[in-house]
Amino acid sequence: MLTYILRRLALALSVILATLVSAFLLFFAGPSDPAQAMCPETRCNPQRLQQITQSIGLDKPLSVQFLEYFKGLFVGRDFLYAGDTVHCGAPCLGFSFVTRRSVNDELFTRFPNTVVLALMAAVVFVTVGVTLGIIAAVRRGSATDRGLVGASQVLGSIPYYVLALLVALYPVILWNVLPQYSAISAGVGPYFLGMLAPALILGFVTSASYVRYTRNSMIETLSMDYIRTARSKGINERTVLFKHGFRAAMSPIATILGLDIAALLTGTLITEQIFGVDGIGRRGLAALKAFDLPVIMGTVLIGAVVVVVMNLVVDIAYSFIDPRVRLS
Amino acid sequence: MPEPSATTLTEVSEEKSPTSAPEHQDVRTGRSPGQVAWARLKRDKVAIICAVIILFFIVVAIFAPLLVSLEAVDPITKVKADVGTVHTELVDFNGLPTVGASSAHWLGVEPRLGRDLFARWAYGARPSLIIGFVAAFASTVIGVTLGLVAGYLGGVADKIISWIIDFFLSLPILLLVLAIIPIMQKRLAAGGDLSAEETSTIRFWVLIVILVVFGWMGLARLVRGEVKSLREREFVQAARAIGVPTRSILFREILPNLVGPIIVSASIAVPAYITYEATLSYLGAGLVEPTASWGRTIADAQNLFATYPLWLWPSVIGLSLLVLALSLLGDSIRDAFDPTSRR
Numbered sequence: 001m002l003t004y005i006l007r008r009l010a011l012a013l014s015v016i017l018a019t020l021v022s023a024f025l026l027f028f029a030g031p032s033d034p035a036q037a038m039c040p041e042t043r044c045n046p047q048r049l050q051q052i053t054q055s056i057g058l059d060k061p062l063s064v065q066f067l068e069y070f071k072g073l074f075v076g077r078d079f080l081y082a083g084d085t086v087h088c089g090a091p092c093l094g095f096s097f098v099t100r101r102s103v104n105d106e107l108f109t110r111f112p113n114t115v116v117l118a119l120m121a122a123v124v125f126v127t128v129g130v131t132l133g134i135i136a137a138v139r140r141g142s143a144t145d146r147g148l149v150g151a152s153q154v155l156g157s158i159p160y161y162v163l164a165l166l167v168a169l170y171p172v173i174l175w176n177v178l179p180q181y182s183a184i185s186a187g188v189g190p191y192f193l194g195m196l197a198p199a200l201i202l203g204f205v206t207s208a209s210y211v212r213y214t215r216n217s218m219i220e221t222l223s224m225d226y227i228r229t230a231r232s233k234g235i236n237e238r239t240v241l242f243k244h245g246f247r248a249a250m251s252p253i254a255t256i257l258g259l260d261i262a263a264l265l266t267g268t269l270i271t272e273q274i275f276g277v278d279g280i281g282r283r284g285l286a287a288l289k290a291f292d293l294p295v296i297m298g299t300v301l302i303g304a305v306v307v308v309v310m311n312l313v314v315d316i317a318y319s320f321i322d323p324r325v326r327l328s
Numbered sequence: 329m330p331e332p333s334a335t336t337l338t339e340v341s342e343e344k345s346p347t348s349a350p351e352h353q354d355v356r357t358g359r360s361p362g363q364v365a366w367a368r369l370k371r372d373k374v375a376i377i378c379a380v381i382i383l384f385f386i387v388v389a390i391f392a393p394l395l396v397s398l399e400a401v402d403p404i405t406k407v408k409a410d411v412g413t414v415h416t417e418l419v420d421f422n423g424l425p426t427v428g429a430s431s432a433h434w435l436g437v438e439p440r441l442g443r444d445l446f447a448r449w450a451y452g453a454r455p456s457l458i459i460g461f462v463a464a465f466a467s468t469v470i471g472v473t474l475g476l477v478a479g480y481l482g483g484v485a486d487k488i489i490s491w492i493i494d495f496f497l498s499l500p501i502l503l504l505v506l507a508i509i510p511i512m513q514k515r516l517a518a519g520g521d522l523s524a525e526e527t528s529t530i531r532f533w534v535l536i537v538i539l540v541v542f543g544w545m546g547l548a549r550l551v552r553g554e555v556k557s558l559r560e561r562e563f564v565q566a567a568r569a570i571g572v573p574t575r576s577i578l579f580r581e582i583l584p585n586l587v588g589p590i591i592v593s594a595s596i597a598v599p600a601y602i603t604y605e606a607t608l609s610y611l612g613a614g615l616v617e618p619t620a621s622w623g624r625t626i627a628d629a630q631n632l633f634a635t636y637p638l639w640l641w642p643s644v645i646g647l648s649l650l651v652l653a654l655s656l657l658g659d660s661i662r663d664a665f666d667p668t669s670r671r
Contacts, residue, residue, distance in 0.1 A: 157655035165610075165630060270502075285611065
């Protein structure tokens with residue numbers, strides 16, 4: 001068990017490191033010139049350009065730049081801006097080329113918005129998906145079952161961003177049925193109400209696959225011998241379904257849930273962009289358009305860490321949830 | 329929208345029950361899994377409806393110039409509409425079109441630029457379909473090859489390929505793709521002034537390459553797992569024992585056993601790539617002007633969605649319907665190949 005965890009940990013670390021190196025190579029060795037992006041158009045002269053290039057260390061060899069960035073992640077580093085030394089504590093992601101603010105501030109203040117959106121969506125798709133999946137499994141073969149499976153297939157097949165966009169355009173903007181997003185500073189009530197539209201559409205679309213997972217898992221579990229035994233002992237159907245069936249059927253769902261939440265934390269980008277939610281996905285997208293390399297690096301890094309850590313947690317947790325995995 | 333409703337789906341599940349499965353008349357004429365799947369697919373009403381819809385879009389894409397030439401001559405510009413020509417005389421000073429849907433412009437004209445919207449729509453089917461099928465084909469070839477190598481050779485090759493698969497699967501792919509596309513574009517288009525058409529063509533192929541680079545892992549993992557179990561089977565051992573070269577074992581002995589999962593995976597990949605392209609185009613990293621693309625049109629049209637819905641909706645319906653039909657057909661193909669799928 002311990003060697004398994006250690007091996008997984010080593011894999012996780014190697015993936016994060018590789019992401020870091022490849023992202024660094026791509027962006028910092030890319031053809032765009034960050035110094036040019038930082039240089040104000042009206043007052044840009046070669047001298048100033050060189051000054052900026054030096055202050056962000058772009059004149060140094062790539063390997064040195066990478067080592068500095070890498071070091072900054074663990075022990076922090078100092079930046080020289082217009083004569084002043086600015087300290088950036090670990091984990092230091094550098095400074096935005098465009099806004100000149102610390103990337104840590106830029107991203108970590110926005111991350112909670114992404115988390116709230118992802119968790120609200122998760123509440124929706126778990127409750128809706130699992131409930132409907134159980135109903136479909138219990139009424140297997142009935143019109144309800146076919147309707148649910150068919151509807152989930154159709155919902156899951158239409159491009160997500162089109163659905164989200166239509167929800168954002170019609171109920172939210174045109175008809176004002178659902179409130180628009182507002183920052184937390186405008187009050188907790190409006191904030192959560194504004195999150196409702198993006199969380200609902202994200203949740204409903206994701207729930208489509210949960211209906212199918214839950215249904216299949218439930219059907220498989222309900223065909224087990226111990227369920228027949230429980231029934232033949234005369235235990236009432238409700239107890240059989242929930243105590244014997246549901247609990248066993250949920251362990252594969254729990255795995256997928258962990259991975260999906262990880263995917264949502266990095267993948268709410270489209271939802272954030274369409275509904276104007278101020279999360280890290282939207283910030284990353286804005287950074288992409290402005291070629292703001294440190295922010296892009298930071299977003300990619302946070303995304304990779306979240307996915308890798310969640311993968312690890314899920315793998316290890318799974319062996320505890322399901323005793324059969326631990327034995328093997 | 330005239331999609332296959334839940335009721336049509338249900339009729340299919342009826343047909344797939346074991347009792348109605350085609351029986352073998354003669355034990356001696358065995359049928360391959362592919363033949364069985366094909367027979368099941370032909371009886372699947374959803375699959376047929378989806379195939380018809382997909383065929384419709386393929387016809388539209390191929391005959392787009394012909395369809396556009398069916399539009400009447402415009403009374404104001406005195407010419408027939410085509411896909412690229414800008415007609416600012418058809419829009420007012422706010423950029424809103426002065427002409428509605430007519431025999432000259434079946435779907436009206438584009439705000440601001442005055443291009444014919446039907447032509448944009450018909451030509452817009454092309455990049456979606458080409459990207460979907462080309463990317464699905466290429467990523468299938470790569471995924472199968474790497475999966476075969478990893479699963480059959482084992483050892484170091486397997487370790488390396490598995491690590492690469494894990495690595496790619498843990499990347500925040502959407503974000504990386506969004507970031508890489510403009511960088512690659514700049515690299516390829518560096519030096520020399522390119523026309524808008526050339527830039528657009530470069531972007532088109534960059535998009536396909538990127539989609540393939542980030543899209544082969546699922547199938548590779550699947551093939552690897554299957555090959556790992558197949559290589560221990562008797563017929564492979566027998567082939568090895570009589571000295572069949574590795575290449576022949578891989579492609580003649582093992583690969584035919586994987587036709588089902590590969591076809592299923594490829595058929596599910598096509599709508600996924602089309603969705604990806606449209607999403608990237610919407611987020612501004614996909615196709616660029618002047619290539620007509622549904623994703624781009626949706627992005628452009630969303631600002632005027634309330635005043636000019638005719639701009640937004642044809643592309644929304646085209647894209648949704650095409651992807652829906654391809655996905656449901658993929659689901660049907662999967663069910664047809666899966667002997668245990670009985671709803």
